[in-house]
Amino acid sequence: MPIPKDLLEIMACALCKSELRLEGEELHCANAECGLIYAIKDDIPIMLIDEARRPCPKCSTQRDWNDDELKCGKCGAVFRYVRK
Numbered sequence: 171m172p173i174p175k176d177l178l179e180i181m182a183c184a185l186c187k188s189e190l191r192l193e194g195e196e197l198h199c200a201n202a203e204c205g206l207i208y209a210i211k212d213d214i215p216i217m218l219i220d221e222a223r224r225p226c227p228k229c230s231t232q233r234d235w236n237d238d239e240l241k242c243g244k245c246g247a248v249f250r251y252v253r254k
């Protein structure tokens with residue numbers, strides 16, 4: 171168990187402040203519209219928005235970070251991110 175459960179409970183997505191789920195070696199934002207995925211390196215989660223992965227929820231293509239509005243280059247789905 172790389173990350174203690176009590177630590178996981180107080181951690182939040184750096185972008186939308188939603189709670190995080192541990193899935194394998196990554197932390198997934200529980201907010202489906204955000205969907206950021208944070209890598210864990212040497213048992214330390216990398217909680218940086220610019221380092222996080224964000225696959226398209228419709229086609230799972232990697233999305234590029236582009237301010238608060240993102241358009242999937244593959245399926246054309248548009249996502250908005252509201253920074254809190």
Ligand SMILES: [Zn+2]
Pocket residue numbers: 183184185186187188199200201204205206
């Ligand atoms: Zn999030």
Ligand SMILES: [Zn+2]
Pocket residue numbers: 226227228229230231242243244245246247
């Ligand atoms: Zn897509």
